[in-house]
Amino acid sequence: MRFFIPFSFMSYTKSLKNTLKTALTSFFTLGALHAINAATIQESKWEQGQTLLTFFEKNAIPLKTYYDLAPEDKELADEIISGSTYYTLYDDNTLLQALIPINENAQLHIFKQGDKYGMRAIPIVYFSKEHTVSLSVDNSLYNDIIRLTGDSFLAGDFIQAYRGSVDFRREIRKGDQLAIIYERKYRLGKNFGAPNIKASTLRVNNRNQYVVRHDDGHLYDLNGNNLSKYLLTVPLHYKRISSHFSMGRKHPILGYKRPHLGTDYAAPRHTPIRASGNGKVIFAGTKGGYGKTVIIQHENGYKTLYAHMQKIDVRNGAVVKQGRKIGTVGSTGLSTGPHLHFGLYRNGNAVNPIKHLKIAHSKLKGKEKDNFIANAKIYRDALNIALQKESKDAPFKLKKGGYVVYLSTDENPN
Numbered sequence: 001m002r003f004f005i006p007f008s009f010m011s012y013t014k015s016l017k018n019t020l021k022t023a024l025t026s027f028f029t030l031g032a033l034h035a036i037n038a039a040t041i042q043e044s045k046w047e048q049g050q051t052l053l054t055f056f057e058k059n060a061i062p063l064k065t066y067y068d069l070a071p072e073d074k075e076l077a078d079e080i081i082s083g084s085t086y087y088t089l090y091d092d093n094t095l096l097q098a099l100i101p102i103n104e105n106a107q108l109h110i111f112k113q114g115d116k117y118g119m120r121a122i123p124i125v126y127f128s129k130e131h132t133v134s135l136s137v138d139n140s141l142y143n144d145i146i147r148l149t150g151d152s153f154l155a156g157d158f159i160q161a162y163r164g165s166v167d168f169r170r171e172i173r174k175g176d177q178l179a180i181i182y183e184r185k186y187r188l189g190k191n192f193g194a195p196n197i198k199a200s201t202l203r204v205n206n207r208n209q210y211v212v213r214h215d216d217g218h219l220y221d222l223n224g225n226n227l228s229k230y231l232l233t234v235p236l237h238y239k240r241i242s243s244h245f246s247m248g249r250k251h252p253i254l255g256y257k258r259p260h261l262g263t264d265y266a267a268p269r270h271t272p273i274r275a276s277g278n279g280k281v282i283f284a285g286t287k288g289g290y291g292k293t294v295i296i297q298h299e300n301g302y303k304t305l306y307a308h309m310q311k312i313d314v315r316n317g318a319v320v321k322q323g324r325k326i327g328t329v330g331s332t333g334l335s336t337g338p339h340l341h342f343g344l345y346r347n348g349n350a351v352n353p354i355k356h357l358k359i360a361h362s363k364l365k366g367k368e369k370d371n372f373i374a375n376a377k378i379y380r381d382a383l384n385i386a387l388q389k390e391s392k393d394a395p396f397k398l399k400k401g402g403y404v405v406y407l408s409t410d411e412n413p414n
């Protein structure tokens with residue numbers, strides 16, 4: 001196997017505890033700073049079945065705090081992903097602060113203020129870094145990418161991009177080459193979320209194939225032809241979109257805007273809701289603020305969520321085809337009127353459904369196409385250079401739990 005990574009990498013030298021302390025310290029008011037040294041920070045995994053309510057109970061937070069939350073905040077509480085890493089800060093046994101992620105960009109910040117607790121959704125502070133890797137196939141594409149980077153998401157996303165154009169079992173030979181330019185997010189010394197592959201190439205049968213991601217999130221070849229296969233369709237006939245997907249970015253005047261991790265389609269009660277793609281029902285029942293909810297697991301790491309339903313017509317475990325009626329529009333859970341809250345998750349992370357659904361006009365045209373092609377050429381050249389260089393060892397590796405270990409020490413992420 002040959003490796004090549006042209007960018008300089010950072011060392012992760014500070015102890016995690018110090019890093020956490022720095023991160024959490026930024027949430028303290030100056031008056032409370034003296035409390036930090038006595039406080040202890042913990043990193044934990046959000047257990048399966050744990051809810052914000054049980055978290056409040058466990059930490060002796062008055063339940064009134066939960067019941068007083070705005071409906072939108074309770075809806076966000078249902079977005080906490082089990083298995084995700086969250087941070088708590090205790091003084092003796094009193095919870096002072098907690099940071100609980102709800103997706104790659106936003107987290108719930110719970111804080112003690114006098115005798116009371118407050119909660120709001122705030123952006124996750126992270127930095128992202130672009131990496132370039134290349135290798136010659138030794139064992140299998142998938143295993144070789146994981147051996148080089150420790151990143152199974154990266155391996156899965158790479159293979160996904162070439163599915164349909166390459167027959168992996170028959171066409172891939174030992175010595176075939178690949179190169180990937182991608183971006184990774186890092187937070188508190190660990191990578192998190194999914195990689196964003198910006199461009200890649202796979203050399204098979206002495207021919208290079210290139211795939212480049214455009215700003216619209218779709219994959220194209222070097223000539224601007226769309227390669228996306230549109231797995232998913234709009235799940236109902238709707239009147240209008242009453243609320244768009246939002247990451248909850250900082251508003252310059254109003255402060256923080258709350259995230260909304262799905263698309264709300266306004267439609268009359270009893271309107272049929274149809275499976276957005278082929279898949280398997282992995283949840284059918286009541287889910288906190290989302291009311292009657294169905295979740296379908298699709299291929300390629302996609303999940304769809306349908307909330308506030310009036311009636312559910314499928315059972316947990318059912319295999320469904322795209323377009324199959326799974327229930328009807330309602331207003332169950334915390335909802336102000338009949339609508340479908342439609343959520344889309346890629347590798348467990350909420351993404352904007354609109355960007356991933358089948359759309360009629362997906363061809364690049366005019367200036368946009370010219371710009372794309374010019375940009376794609378830059379990526380092609382960078383990938384070609386990567387294919388030519390050799391390196392025996394990767395300068396970094398993801399370890400268990402997502403920790404990034406940098407073997408070179410010229411930069412420090414903090």
Ligand SMILES: [Zn+2]
Pocket residue numbers: 243260262263264341342
């Ligand atoms: Zn919604």
